Amino acid sequence: MKAHASVRIDIPFHDVDAMRIVWHGNYARYFEIARTVLLRQYELDYPEMEASGWLFPVIRMDCRYLSPLRYGDIALVDVTVEEAEFKMALGYRIVEEKSGRKIATGHTEHAVLDRDFNLLMPIPTALRDRFLQGGAPSAPP
Amino acid sequence: MKAHASVRIDIPFHDVDAMRIVWHGNYARYFEIARTVLLRQYELDYPEMEASGWLFPVIRMDCRYLSPLRYGDIALVDVTVEEAEFKMALGYRIVEEKSGRKIATGHTEHAVLDRDFNLLMPIPTALRDRFLQGGAPSAPP
Amino acid sequence: MKAHASVRIDIPFHDVDAMRIVWHGNYARYFEIARTVLLRQYELDYPEMEASGWLFPVIRMDCRYLSPLRYGDIALVDVTVEEAEFKMALGYRIVEEKSGRKIATGHTEHAVLDRDFNLLMPIPTALRDRFLQGGAPSAPP
């Protein structure tokens, strides 16, 4: 089973714009909060990345906005590893908890670099296995 | 000629992350700053939008990251109207001024709604013409 | 007993700056997250404010930074009503959960306005009582 994680975000007032909906650029923050939980579960968060020498810079992102989030809504953000062969690709889905409304879908793509900023392609087997078979994760936080 | 605009952004310290590069989510802000200048040139900024009753919510965005921006870099952001038939689609390019490095490309797509939140499809002719033929813009700011 | 509340914030990567510490301006967001929980407990959150006609715009804020927060730290943010006579004054304290380090102290002051933006001074008794005697709060969320 592919690695995945989910988080619950109580929309704060300062994320909402003059149209009284979450400003679209804030979704990148919600995706990152979910991605961090995923990487922590699989022991690949920033400190481990730095220790291992692996870096995962974002090389592409997209987001499709289906329904707006408002102040006081609860965003459930799910993230799943979609590819871990030549790059790391993650898929995201956001649903509003109380209404069940579909809010957004999106993706991020990440290069995998070693300590000296060399592009690793294909991705090292140890890393690929951890993502694609969900191998040896630590307990979720 | 299609409507277009460009802006120059001196990268502030608070946009840079722990990797000492501009955090990827901030590019949505840079795109919006360029988009605002475009809409002002064509008299379609938020106050005019509200007066006319037209609203352009973001329904999709993407960004491809080619080279990082650092603190002290100057980002030149160009935006061009790419489509104005069934939705409004804008394309963006970011180049670093001093080095000429290509930084990023991206897109936003916007629905066109009237005052009562009805989806206007196809886009009203008056609006389409202003975007696609660059008609009757006010002087750039 | 004066009204108070507390929240727990897992520091996200995008809040950290190039010095690898939380950028100082983000503390205003942490204060607001705690303040929102306080106002919800006392049924004075934004929707209730709008319904009641009361508005609490920030008229002053300060923050003293004692020790930095880093990515992965857990910030415990406490907020207490300090004054509710002529204005609403709130005090904040941030402690890092794992180490117990004192991170910051701060204050916000808020005017109390009615629906027509008239300044209410002194503050209406119903509101003052709710803050100063912690009266009739709803259950914490």
Add this chain to the structure above:
Amino acid sequence: MKAHASVRIDIPFHDVDAMRIVWHGNYARYFEIARTVLLRQYELDYPEMEASGWLFPVIRMDCRYLSPLRYGDIALVDVTVEEAEFKMALGYRIVEEKSGRKIATGHTEHAVLDRDFNLLMPIPTALRDRFLQGGAPSAPP
């Protein structure tokens, strides 16, 4: 004459909150943009700080909000060195360009540290002179 600088900020849409005014926490960003211009004029921006070994972390900030900023307003932000003996203290004033309205006043205080994070107190003479007598600034950008 004490060191000072000023900047002009065209308020972007994403800085405005659901009350249709600039969210109060964004003023820390405006202060920092002005401070950066000041430090660049006096050759004390982050790269020089790092080269010299001097660091100026924010240890305190405050802001008094006098009148709201709205989307489309132009904020003129002035910063002046107010103290450079035992710590560096800066004062800020924001005025709206078109109306002349006084928007805000504020302060930041900064410790002065050397390369090994030792607190330098009093501040080194070379630094103090540059701030208090406005000595040997480079040309403004």
